[in-house]
Amino acid sequence: MPAEIGSVKVEIDELAARLAKLFDGELVDVGVQMPDTVIAHLDRGELREVARRLKQLPEIGYDSCNWIAGVDQLTHLESVYHLYSFATNTYLELHVQVPRDKATCPTVSDVWPSADWHERESWDMVGIKYEGHPDLRRILLKDDWIGHPLRKDYVDLIENHPNV
């Protein structure tokens, strides 16, 4: 059971400092976006371990994965995790860099089951392959679609449009 919403009173700056101390060396560039979001970057190799610890963090406990965004930043891709803590009523935004030429990222669908479909959507649109995902298929487009349409270098082929 998640805690009652906002039952733990904590200032967002203090929370950011606590997270930076707890995950020293793993979360880098820890910042705050007012009023209630902590932003942090981390390496994709440490994602699963950090995710597991974040969910079971005493008192804070990021027990909800609201959504996962795939972003094309031209130089690299990015998988952005939006986590929510019921106890403190705050958000945590995790940015994970993924190289374009080898776009793989470990899955967190076993930590937060809600991540399952979000990872499928990110794979569908941006083409980030989530390793260890139980059923990584396209979710919005047809199964035989060629390319990932939200990449900046996407080219729309005529094979995708049999009715034209």
Place this chain on the structure above:
Amino acid sequence: MGLRDNLPPPIAGRLKYPKLEHFQQPNVITTTADFIFNWARSHSVFPFTYGLACCAIEMLSSGFARFDVARYGMEVFRPTPRQCDLMIVAGTCNEKMAPVLKRLYDQMAEPKWVISMGACATSGGPFYDGYNVVNGVDKVVPVDVYIPGCPPRPEALFQGLLELQKVIQQMKFVPPKLAKAGAGEPGVETAPAAAVQPAAAARER
């Protein structure tokens, strides 16, 4: 309708749809098969409950009491294609939906009609260059009436339905070959009958 009307001379014989009490002989109507079938079909169209996007909201509101599509005899929205003869494509059709749309259309029984409601279903609309949008539902199924608008108001949908009634009323129910035979060419009608007659007579004997 081919009977004398029980009406004063200025309007006698000029009603498009005379009621039964207007006829001198009650309960008898003489008309053509084309007229009676088209009259019945065009005033009891069963639309398909099939909404793809925001146009479906207008289609729903046209079904409820404020606009009330029942005034045109089309209120029976059916949830299965087997019971429908009108598909109102209300909304954007995308590439993943197109095969489903085609399949649902194929499941409808003849005779069947399609209305393309709104800019998206007609041409792709504001999403015409989207990577997943079919530019016009007429690339997948044959369309009878197009309704412009984004989305069209229920009144516009009603005008489209009235246009569809005109389309239905122009249908020919009787196939042309049969109509020609019925028009009384004695050679066509009597020759088979004459061939049967001697055999029947032989059996009686």
